[in-house]
Amino acid sequence: MKALRKMRPARGANLESVPVPTPGPIEVLVRVRAASICGTDLHIYGWDRWSASRINTPMTFGHEFCGYIEKVGSEVTSVKPGDFVSAEMHVNCGHCRPCRMGQPHVCQNVKIIGIDADGCFAEYLIIPIRNIWKIDPAIPERYAAILDPLGNAVHTVMAADVSVKSVAITGVGSIGLMAIPVARAAGAAKVFAVDVNPQKLELAKRVGADATFSAAQPEADGHSDRRTNGDGVDVLLEMSGSGQAIDSGLAMVRNGGVAALLGIPSDDVEINLAERIIFKGLTVLGINGRKMFETWYQTQSLVTSGRVDLTPIITHEMRFEDFEAAFALMKSGEAAKIVLHVD
Numbered sequence: 001m002k003a004l005r006k007m008r009p010a011r012g013a014n015l016e017s018v019p020v021p022t023p024g025p026i027e028v029l030v031r032v033r034a035a036s037i038c039g040t041d042l043h044i045y046g047w048d049r050w051s052a053s054r055i056n057t058p059m060t061f062g063h064e065f066c067g068y069i070e071k072v073g074s075e076v077t078s079v080k081p082g083d084f085v086s087a088e089m090h091v092n093c094g095h096c097r098p099c100r101m102g103q104p105h106v107c108q109n110v111k112i113i114g115i116d117a118d119g120c121f122a123e124y125l126i127i128p129i130r131n132i133w134k135i136d137p138a139i140p141e142r143y144a145a146i147l148d149p150l151g152n153a154v155h156t157v158m159a160a161d162v163s164v165k166s167v168a169i170t171g172v173g174s175i176g177l178m179a180i181p182v183a184r185a186a187g188a189a190k191v192f193a194v195d196v197n198p199q200k201l202e203l204a205k206r207v208g209a210d211a212t213f214s215a216a217q218p219e220a221d222g223h224s225d226r227r228t229n230g231d232g233v234d235v236l237l238e239m240s241g242s243g244q245a246i247d248s249g250l251a252m253v254r255n256g257g258v259a260a261l262l263g264i265p266s267d268d269v270e271i272n273l274a275e276r277i278i279f280k281g282l283t284v285l286g287i288n289g290r291k292m293f294e295t296w297y298q299t300q301s302l303v304t305s306g307r308v309d310l311t312p313i314i315t316h317e318m319r320f321e322d323f324e325a326a327f328a329l330m331k332s333g334e335a336a337k338i339v340l341h342v343d
Ligand SMILES: [Zn+2]
Pocket: 038, 039, 040, 063, 064, 148, 149
């Protein structure tokens, strides 16, 4: 089969021919139809400090996909060949304390398929059966391929409880963009988007933001202040991971408000805790992955009900073989979500 592999610890990747893997007794083999490129994949492709510390080459990357069950292990009874599926790629251990206390999304021993094991940028991949998510066949393949990042947006929005509240989203890359219709569907009263990229702010308006602010303009905070009568927003959804955005995002939240942080800073972030969090009585939530599998149920319902339209967020659909052009588009910031069609 064809697989997009990191062959050595350096920038780039190669389309290689490798044997089709065989599923173990409690695993399944999935034939990949569509896969999408995550910011994480861009880090792995470009080979940054994080990749160098985490990834063992050679390996196949990619973790956002949909496909069809090709073959099931001897003990698998819950799916059959031909079923339309995606998967939760965080494989939890099942025996650590968070796992046993119903918090497997923060498992201490998590392994991520596409990071710690061969991923979905290939014609086939292996998934443990308990991580398989059966997809409603009514969901088109290009949407089914991005349920994983959509799940990140859903998890963040649901954790923050946005109902009839004003919401600011800092960083409208693909997950920040997805969070806009999700927050709307969850009943947000107002949604504001902040980013440095004017194209992304345009997209934010198209998917339902009430107002957008350029983070490049220092008066960005002041804008949302005016729109909320000077009170600040009830909820911050931080999706950028930029220290600057986290700081100005926290400044935007009203006293007693909530900040849900999903964006991952690449370095330590300096925050005036007293002014930004303690005196304001903020509730700060760290968001990791998707709740297993509550978030998946919520995500699928939002898509099948038609309340979250992903069309404007998928800016490019390309052939798997054109991965180099796809990664270049991601890097330029021109693309939001790119779906690669495999086969
Ligand atoms: Zn991802």
